[in-house]
Amino acid sequence: MDAAPHADAATLARRRFLSRLSIALSAAAGAIVGLPVIGFLFAPLTRKAPRVWRAVGRVEDFRVGETVSVRFEDGSPLPWAGVTARTAAWLRRDDASSFTAFSVHCTHLGCPVRWISEAKLFLCPCHGGVYYADGSVSAGPPPKPLPTYPVRVRNGQVEIETSPIPIV
Amino acid sequence: MTGTLLAWIDDRTGLISAARRVLEHPVPPRTGWWYVFGSATLLAFILQVATGIALATAYVPSSGQAYDSLKFISEQALLGRFLRGMHFFGASAMVLLIGIHVSRTYLMAAYKFPRELNWLTGAVLLLLTLALAFTGQLLRWDQSAVWSVIVGAAQAGRAPVIGPEIARFILAGDTVGGATLSRFFAFHVFFIPALVFALIGLHLILVLRHGISERPKAGDPVDPATYRQRYDELLRREGVPFWPDAAWRDVVFGAAMVATVALLAIIVGPPDLGPPPDPSLLEAYPRPDWYFLWYFAVLAMAPHHLENIIIVAGPLIFGALLLVVPFFNKGERSVRRRPLAALLVVFIWTMIVVFWVAGERAPWSPDFDVPPLPAQTVGTNDSTVVAGAKLFHDRGCAFCHAIGGIGGKRGPDLSDVGDRMSADQITARITNGGPNMPAYVRVLSPEETGAIVEFLSHRR
Numbered sequence: 001m002d003a004a005p006h007a008d009a010a011t012l013a014r015r016r017f018l019s020r021l022s023i024a025l026s027a028a029a030g031a032i033v034g035l036p037v038i039g040f041l042f043a044p045l046t047r048k049a050p051r052v053w054r055a056v057g058r059v060e061d062f063r064v065g066e067t068v069s070v071r072f073e074d075g076s077p078l079p080w081a082g083v084t085a086r087t088a089a090w091l092r093r094d095d096a097s098s099f100t101a102f103s104v105h106c107t108h109l110g111c112p113v114r115w116i117s118e119a120k121l122f123l124c125p126c127h128g129g130v131y132y133a134d135g136s137v138s139a140g141p142p143p144k145p146l147p148t149y150p151v152r153v154r155n156g157q158v159e160i161e162t163s164p165i166p167i168v
Numbered sequence: 169m170t171g172t173l174l175a176w177i178d179d180r181t182g183l184i185s186a187a188r189r190v191l192e193h194p195v196p197p198r199t200g201w202w203y204v205f206g207s208a209t210l211l212a213f214i215l216q217v218a219t220g221i222a223l224a225t226a227y228v229p230s231s232g233q234a235y236d237s238l239k240f241i242s243e244q245a246l247l248g249r250f251l252r253g254m255h256f257f258g259a260s261a262m263v264l265l266i267g268i269h270v271s272r273t274y275l276m277a278a279y280k281f282p283r284e285l286n287w288l289t290g291a292v293l294l295l296l297t298l299a300l301a302f303t304g305q306l307l308r309w310d311q312s313a314v315w316s317v318i319v320g321a322a323q324a325g326r327a328p329v330i331g332p333e334i335a336r337f338i339l340a341g342d343t344v345g346g347a348t349l350s351r352f353f354a355f356h357v358f359f360i361p362a363l364v365f366a367l368i369g370l371h372l373i374l375v376l377r378h379g380i381s382e383r384p385k386a387g388d389p390v391d392p393a394t395y396r397q398r399y400d401e402l403l404r405r406e407g408v409p410f411w412p413d414a415a416w417r418d419v420v421f422g423a424a425m426v427a428t429v430a431l432l433a434i435i436v437g438p439p440d441l442g443p444p445p446d447p448s449l450l451e452a453y454p455r456p457d458w459y460f461l462w463y464f465a466v467l468a469m470a471p472h473h474l475e476n477i478i479i480v481a482g483p484l485i486f487g488a489l490l491l492v493v494p495f496f497n498k499g500e501r502s503v504r505r506r507p508l509a510a511l512l513v514v515f516i517w518t519m520i521v522v523f524w525v526a527g528e529r530a531p532w533s534p535d536f537d538v539p540p541l542p543a544q545t546v547g548t549n550d551s552t553v554v555a556g557a558k559l560f561h562d563r564g565c566a567f568c569h570a571i572g573g574i575g576g577k578r579g580p581d582l583s584d585v586g587d588r589m590s591a592d593q594i595t596a597r598i599t600n601g602g603p604n605m606p607a608y609v610r611v612l613s614p615e616e617t618g619a620i621v622e623f624l625s626h627r628r
Contacts, residue, residue, distance in 0.1 A: 041351075045333050049342040071448035078346025082232020084314065085345055088448035104450055109467065110322035111315060112450045114536065119564030120611045125453050126319070127468035128532035128568075128578050130606050138606035140532075141472050164342035165318060167325035167335045 049075040053152070053159040062093040062158065067115045067133070069104070075162035089149055089160055090115050090122070092133075101151040101160045102135050107144040110165060122146060194407030195414050196382035196399075202276070203380065205269035207418040208425050209297075210368060212262035215426060216300075217361065219255040227307070229353035231346045234309035235444050242441065253433025259304055261429055263459045266297050271513050274493065277501035278381035281392040284494035286378065289371045291490035296364050298459075303356035305457045307349070310442035314344055315454035317352075318447075323467075326479045344447055379403065380414075384501035392498060453533075462520045465527035531577035534567035538575050545572040548626065556623025559616050568605070571627065579605060586628035594621045 054072035062068065070091045077085030090102040090113075102122070106113050111126035121138065122131040130139040135146035150161040178184035226245055228237040241248035270290060273279055279287035302320070306313045317339065325335035340347035382402060408414065439457070443449060456464050470478045503510050538561070546557040560566055568578035575582075585594065598617055601607035608617065 042337065044336055044340045044347065047341065069448075069450055074343050074345055078231075080230045080232045081346030082230070082235075083444055083446035083448075084231040084348065086446055086448040087343060088450055105318070105322075108322075110318040111454055112447075112452050114450055116564050116567075118562040119567075121564060121606060123534045123536070123564070123567065125533055125536065126464075128534060128604070130534075132606065132610055138601065138610075139604045141468070141470075141475065143472070143475075164336075165321070165339065165344070167322060167332050 049162070049164070051075055051161050051163065053154070053161050055154075055157040055159050056089075056091060057158055058156055059093075059097075059153055059158055060156075062091065062099070064093050064095055067092040067102075067117065069115070070101075070158075070160070072160060072162070087162070088112075091151070091158065091160070097153060099151045099153070099158055101149040103147040103149060103163075103166050105147075105166055106142055107137075107146065107166065108140070108142045110167075113146065190376060191411035191415070192409040193376065193379075194403045195380045195410045196402055197406045197408055198383055199380060199414050200383070201417055201421070202272055203414070204418050204421040205265050205272055206375075208422050209262060209265040209269050211422040211425065212258055212265055212429075213364065213368070215258040215429065216255065216262060219251050219258060220357065220361075222251050223255055224357060227353075229307075229350050231309070231344075231349040231445070234307070234349055235441070238308065238310075238441055242438065249437060250430075250433050252438035253436070254429055255304075256438045257429040257432040257436075259301055260459065261425055262297055263301050265425070266294055270294055271517070273381075275503045275509060275513055276381065276384050277390075277503075277506065277509070279494045279497070280390045280499070280501060281395055281497040283374070283378050283381060284497050286371065286374045287494040288491070289367050289374065291493075293364065293367050293371065294490070295487070296360055296367070300356060300360050300364070301457070301459055303352050303360065305460075306352050307356055308439065308441065309349055309445050311445055311449060311452050312442045312454050314445040314447055315452055316456060317344055317348060319454060323479050326476050328480070344445075380410075381501075384503070386500070386502035386504045388502070389499045390497070390501060455530075458524070461527035462523035463527075465523040465530075468530070468532045469523075469526065529577070533576075534564075534578060535576035536567065538566045541566070541571060541574060545574065546623075550622075550626075552619050552622045553626050554623075556619035556621070556626075559612075559620050560623055563608070563611060563616070563620075565620065582624060582627060584628050586625045589624075591621050591625045594624050 052075050056070035056072050067090055069088050071086050071088045074081070074085045074087055088104045090104060092100045092102070094100055104112050106124040106126065106129045108124065108127055108129045111124050111129075113122040113124045113129070113131065115122055120133045122133075122135070124130070124140065124142070128140045129137070129142040131142065131146050132138045135148065137143075137145055147166045149163050152159050152161075174184060223241065226237060226241050226248065228234055238252075242252055243249070273287065273290070306317055321335040321338040324338055325331040327334060336342070339345075340351045379399060382399065443452075455461070466478065466482075467475075500506060540561045541557050543554075546554060548554070560569075560571075566575040568576040569580065569582045570577065571581070571583050573583075589597070595617060597605070598612070598620060599607065599609045612620070
């Protein structure tokens with residue numbers, strides 16, 4: 001840099017003050033704009049969706065021992081979510097009054113497993129994960145059994161509690 | 169008249185003489201066709217920006233409506249199908265070209281002194297290009313896209329400690345929903361391209377500052393003490409103006425690339441929209457676009473106990489490798505004196521192609537739509553064997569095992585299993601399963617197992 005003109009001690013001190021002031025003000029202005037933007041982007045980390053019970057059918061719609069897919073709505077669907085607000089579970093009627101609801105998400109990488117009733121297995125189309133009827137891993141890459149969702153019967157309706165996508 | 173006008177503009181702005189200085193700056197002689205891939209990548213990016221802006225004028229970035237707007241663009245909008253095709257094949261070209269460009273600069277060691285930061289800015293551009301490719305695939309908001317988001321989040325979820333938080337960040341919440349697509353759209357259309365613009369600017373400033381690297385010569389190592397002086401002498405002695413002596417090849421190659429992309433957009437067209445993005449439709453075959461298909465295969469074929477390491481550490485190691493390359497900035501540039509470098513490039517490309525082919529075949533995926541075996545293949549009227557053949561299909565054996573060319577590829581082909589295994593051995597395998605096979609004792613009755621064993625023993 002060229003030597004600045006009139007560089008006596010007082011001027012130098014004044015310049016140092018002015019550059020520090022300018023940098024600090026710029027940083028403050030940047031923070032005023034930037035921090036809300038970053039906070040907005042990371043908002044999903046702090047916002048937990050409420051867990052609500054969703055009716056998926058009447059008890060008598062399900063036959064004992066059968067496993068079928070049921071669909072229901074997310075816990076807090078946004079008005080513009082359209083079909084993406086839907087979610088599903090594999091629901092089995094264990095006996096007259098109790099049900100088991102399995103996650104449809106393979107514990108390997110989240111792909112949609114399919115119940116093959118004749119084979120009594122859940123199969124994953126992505127990387128070939130296989131689960132037994134009770135959700136335990138029988139073959140392939142899944143590291144954990146299929147998670148289950150809370151399920152209850154209220155007023156003759158089978159209800160499943162909405163849950164986050166299980167992330168292993 | 170024109171001359172006077174141009175002179176006036178140049179006098180007031182300085183732009184024309186600046187552009188001329190850039191265009192006519194001397195470059196090393198005999199650079200040849202190997203040097204066209206960087207400019208072609210840039211051209212592909214410009215193509216993406218242009219077609220992307222056009223598509224953004226009709227695309228609705230809403231989780232509930234994007235699918236319908238894509239249908240409109242593809243089926244009704246004037247030139248919509250063509251522009252979607254251009255954007256898809258332009259993306260493919262950009263990924264492929266930046267891959268070739270980074271291989272070329274590595275093979276010719278163009279990253280050595282003083283061009284270390286050319287490499288590093290390029291490495292970040294490579295990662296950003298892949299990020300654009302991933303987010304772009306998701307904007308084709310159909311069933312596959314929804315499941316790709318979930319698979320992406322599940323992978324991120326494997327990271328230690330902060331994994332679940334990254335997954336929530338990707339999904340924009342607990343599940344796929346209304347918030348998910350808008351964010352991907354903003355990243356794909358504003359945030360990442362802005363970074364790409366900035367880094368391309370920096371990359372080009374660096375290219376001009378240090379000049380295009382000369383063709384490497386074996387036995388002529390880079391010495392930081394003398395390199396700049398020798399490069400300047402080379403330019404003084406043999407340098408040629410960039411425009412048109414070197415640039416004509418960039419233009420020819422770039423025009424051919426654009427023409428190829430346009431032809432593919434017309435002839436092949438954009439990828440078909442799959443079923444709607446409804447996460448409750450469970451008949452799905454999520455597959456990534458071709459540029460990530462090899463990684464899909466890696467995830468299927470990785471040994472299970474190494475999987476977390478591969479998913480989490482793999483990308484980090486790749487990033488770290490890109491980062492350390494330019495710190496080996498002295499010495500030989502010619503690939504003839506760097507056999508390991510050549511081997512590494514050949515290795516990486518071979519791995520990608522091999523895994524890509526595996527991903528295309530996906531033998532690990534069960535074949536859900538396998539038809540029952542025809543009577544001709546069963547080849548007998550014996551009632552137990554016929555019943556066994558039916559059970560073989562109905563109980564899902566055929567999802568993974570082929571007989572006579574019908575069935576999945578997950579497990580061994582059982583066309584002639586009777587030749588190599590006894591009935592007892594077959595029974596044991598069916599009952600107990602194997603590393604990648606369920607123990608069917610939990611599925612089949614003893615009679616059913618007996619019938620299937622009878623059928624399989626018959627296969628010879």
